[in-house]
Amino acid sequence: MTESGSRRGADEGGTKQWELVVGLEVHCELATATKLFCGCPNQFGAEPNTNVCPVCLGLPGSLPVLNRQAVEFAMRLGRALHCTVEPSTFARKNYFYPDMPKDYQVSQYDQPINAEGHLDLPSGQRIGIERAHLEEDTGKSTHVGGGGRIHEAGHSLVDYNRAGVPLVEIVGRPDLRSSEDAKAYAAELRAILLATGVSDAKMEEGSMRVDANVSVRHPGEEFGTRCEIKNLNSLRSLGRAIDYEARRQIDLIEAGERVIQQTRHWDEADGRTHTLRSKEEAYDYRYFPEPDLVPVVPSAEWLAEVEASVPTLPAERREAVAEAAGVTPADAALVVERGLDGLVLAAIAAGADPLRVLTHADHNLAVEGADALDPRALAELVTMEADGALTATQAKTVLAEMVAGGGSPAEIAGAKGFEAVSADALGDVVDGIIAANADEWDRYVNGDDKTRGKLTGFFVGQVMRATQGNADGKAVTALLEQRRGG
Amino acid sequence: MPQKITRDDVAHVADLARLALSDDELEQFTGQLAAVLDHAADVEALDVADVPPTSHPVPLENVLRDDVVTPSLDRAEVLAQAPAVEDDRFRVPPSLGQEP
Numbered sequence: 001m002t003e004s005g006s007r008r009g010a011d012e013g014g015t016k017q018w019e020l021v022v023g024l025e026v027h028c029e030l031a032t033a034t035k036l037f038c039g040c041p042n043q044f045g046a047e048p049n050t051n052v053c054p055v056c057l058g059l060p061g062s063l064p065v066l067n068r069q070a071v072e073f074a075m076r077l078g079r080a081l082h083c084t085v086e087p088s089t090f091a092r093k094n095y096f097y098p099d100m101p102k103d104y105q106v107s108q109y110d111q112p113i114n115a116e117g118h119l120d121l122p123s124g125q126r127i128g129i130e131r132a133h134l135e136e137d138t139g140k141s142t143h144v145g146g147g148g149r150i151h152e153a154g155h156s157l158v159d160y161n162r163a164g165v166p167l168v169e170i171v172g173r174p175d176l177r178s179s180e181d182a183k184a185y186a187a188e189l190r191a192i193l194l195a196t197g198v199s200d201a202k203m204e205e206g207s208m209r210v211d212a213n214v215s216v217r218h219p220g221e222e223f224g225t226r227c228e229i230k231n232l233n234s235l236r237s238l239g240r241a242i243d244y245e246a247r248r249q250i251d252l253i254e255a256g257e258r259v260i261q262q263t264r265h266w267d268e269a270d271g272r273t274h275t276l277r278s279k280e281e282a283y284d285y286r287y288f289p290e291p292d293l294v295p296v297v298p299s300a301e302w303l304a305e306v307e308a309s310v311p312t313l314p315a316e317r318r319e320a321v322a323e324a325a326g327v328t329p330a331d332a333a334l335v336v337e338r339g340l341d342g343l344v345l346a347a348i349a350a351g352a353d354p355l356r357v358l359t360h361a362d363h364n365l366a367v368e369g370a371d372a373l374d375p376r377a378l379a380e381l382v383t384m385e386a387d388g389a390l391t392a393t394q395a396k397t398v399l400a401e402m403v404a405g406g407g408s409p410a411e412i413a414g415a416k417g418f419e420a421v422s423a424d425a426l427g428d429v430v431d432g433i434i435a436a437n438a439d440e441w442d443r444y445v446n447g448d449d450k451t452r453g454k455l456t457g458f459f460v461g462q463v464m465r466a467t468q469g470n471a472d473g474k475a476v477t478a479l480l481e482q483r484r485g486g
Numbered sequence: 487m488p489q490k491i492t493r494d495d496v497a498h499v500a501d502l503a504r505l506a507l508s509d510d511e512l513e514q515f516t517g518q519l520a521a522v523l524d525h526a527a528d529v530e531a532l533d534v535a536d537v538p539p540t541s542h543p544v545p546l547e548n549v550l551r552d553d554v555v556t557p558s559l560d561r562a563e564v565l566a567q568a569p570a571v572e573d574d575r576f577r578v579p580p581s582l583g584q585e586p
C-alpha cells in the first residue's frame with residue numbers, strides 16, 4: 001500500500017483500499033574502457049565530441065564490432081540476477097531524434113542476452129526480472145532557449161561522447177507495491193551492480209537511470225492504466241515521484257476520470273510529475289534485425305568463466321551475517337551495505353557477542369577505514385564492554401581510536417584512564433549517593449513514573465561525576481531499581 | 487494469410503518515416519506495397535516447420551573485439567562536417583515526439 005492509498009482508504013470510509021503497482025526499468029552504463037561497438041573511450045565528463053569516431057557518428061561505410069568485455073559484464077550481471085544467459089541478437093530501434101546520429105539505436109529486441117531472473121530484497125520479498133539486455137547509450141542533448149524543457153526549446157546542442165556507450169537495461173516485473181519497496185529494489189540493484197563491478201551505478205551522474213511504471217488498482221483486480229515516470233536522479237526522487245503519481249491517479253479515478261497512459265517527467269523542484277508525451281502517439285520503433293552484427297552465442301566454457309566471476313552477492317552476505325548473529329537478514333542490511341560483513345563475521349568467530357558487534361558496526365563504524373579494523377581487536381573490545389570493563393560510551397571512544405590509529409583496546413582504554421568500576425564498587429558508590437540525597441531518593445521511590453524518570457537522570461549523573469564517567473549508565477539504573485525494590 | 491495492407495497502414499508508416507505523401511502517392515504506394523507483400527505471402531505458404539530460424543544470413547557468431555581504446559577523431563575535423571555548431575556541439579532544430 002502507498003501511504004496515501006492506505007490513509008485515503010481509511011479516512012474516506014466507504015472507499016475501497018487502493019493498491020500501488022510499480023515496475024522499474026533500470027539502465028546502467030557498463031564500466032568498460034571503450035564503447036559498445038567502437039574503440040572510443042567510455043568516459044564521463046570529457047570535453048564535448050572528443051570521444052567520437054566514424055562508427056559512433058554513424059558515418060557511411062563504418063561497421064560496428066562488439067566489445068567482448070561488455071558482453072561479459074552483461075552476462076555476469078545476468079547471472080547475479082539469476083537470469084538464464086541466452087543466445088542473443090541485435091536489432092535497430094528506429095526513431096527521429098538527434099541524440100543518435102544514425103537515427104536508430106542498436107539494442108536487443110526479441111532475443112535478449114539475459115531472460116527471466118529475480119532479485120531478493122533485504123525484506124525477503126522476491127521481485128521478478130523479465131530481461132536484462134545490451135544496448136548502446138544515446139548522445140546527450142542540451143535544450144537551448146524556451147524554458148530549457150524540450151517542448152519549449154528553441155534548438156538543441158548535441159554531444160555524441162555518450163553515443164554508443166554500453167548499457168544494460170534491466171526490466172523488472174510489476175511486483176513492487178510501495179515506494180519504499182521500489183527504493184529498496186533500486187538500492188539492491190545498485191549494490192549488485194557495484195558488487196559485480198559491472199557499473200559504477202551513480203544515479204546523479206546518470207550511469208544508473210531508473211524509470212518507474214506506476215499504476216493503481218483495488219487489490220485483486222486487473223492492473224490499472226500505467227504511467228511511466230522519467231527523470232528520477234536519486235532514490236529520494238524515485239520515492240517521492242511514485243507517491244505523488246499514485247496520489248494523482250487515485251484522485252483522478254475517484255473524481256470519475258480515467259488515467260491516460262503516458263510518459264511523465266518528474267520535477268524535483270515542484271514535487272510533481274508532468275506530461276511529457278502521450279501514448280496516444282504510440283511508439284513504433286520499427287525494430288528490425290541489425291545486419292551489421294552477428295549473433296552472440298556464448299560457449300559453455302565462456303559461461304563457466306562468467307559464472308566463476310560472480311562474487312558473493314549482497315543477499316547471500318546478509319544471510320551469512322544473519323545466521324552468525326542470530327538476527328534477520330534485514331537487520332544485517334546496513335553492515336553489508338557498508339562492506340563490514342567480513343569484519344563482523346570474523347569478530348563473531350573470534351568470540352565476540354554478536355549483537356554488540358552488530359550494534360557497533362551499525363552505529364559507530366560508518367567511517368573510512370572501519371573495514372581495515374583487526375577483527376580480534378574488535379572482539380576484545382566488545383568482550384571488555386560485555387564484562388563491564390568499559391561503558392558503552394567509553395567503548396565507542398576506544399573504537400574510534402582503534403579505527404584511526406590501530407592498537408589494542410586495553411591499551412587505549414588504559415591510556416585514556418578508563419578504569420573498570422567493579423560491580424561491588426559501583427554498588428557502594430550508588431549507596432553513598434542515595435544516602436547523600438535522601439529527599440531525591442524519597443521522591444524517586446514514591447513518585448510517579450515521570451518523576452522517577454527525571455530523578456534517574458539525576459542519580460546517574462551523580463554517579464558518573466563520582467566515578468569520573470567510568471560507570472555504565474545502564475548498570476547504575478539497574479542498581480537504582482534494585483535498591484528501590486529491595 | 488496476413489491481412490491486405492490498407493491505405494491507413496501506408497499513411498501510418500509514412501508518418502513514422504516523416505514522409506509527407508499526397509493522396510495520389512498514398513494510393514500508388516498502397517498498391518505497390520501490396521504487391522511486395524503478396525510476394526512475401528508466397529514464401530509464407532511454404533512449410534518450414536523443420537527449418538531452424540535464421541537470425542543472420544552470414545554463418546558467423548561471436549565476432550568480438552577486445553576492450554582496448556583506439557584513437558577517436560579530431561574534434562575540429564568532425565565539427566567542420568556539421569551544418570551548424572555551437573559550444574563545440576552539433577546544433578540541431580528542436581525535436582518533438584519520439585524519444586528512446
Ligand SMILES: [Zn+2]
Binds near residue numbers: 039056
Ligand atoms: Zn566511436
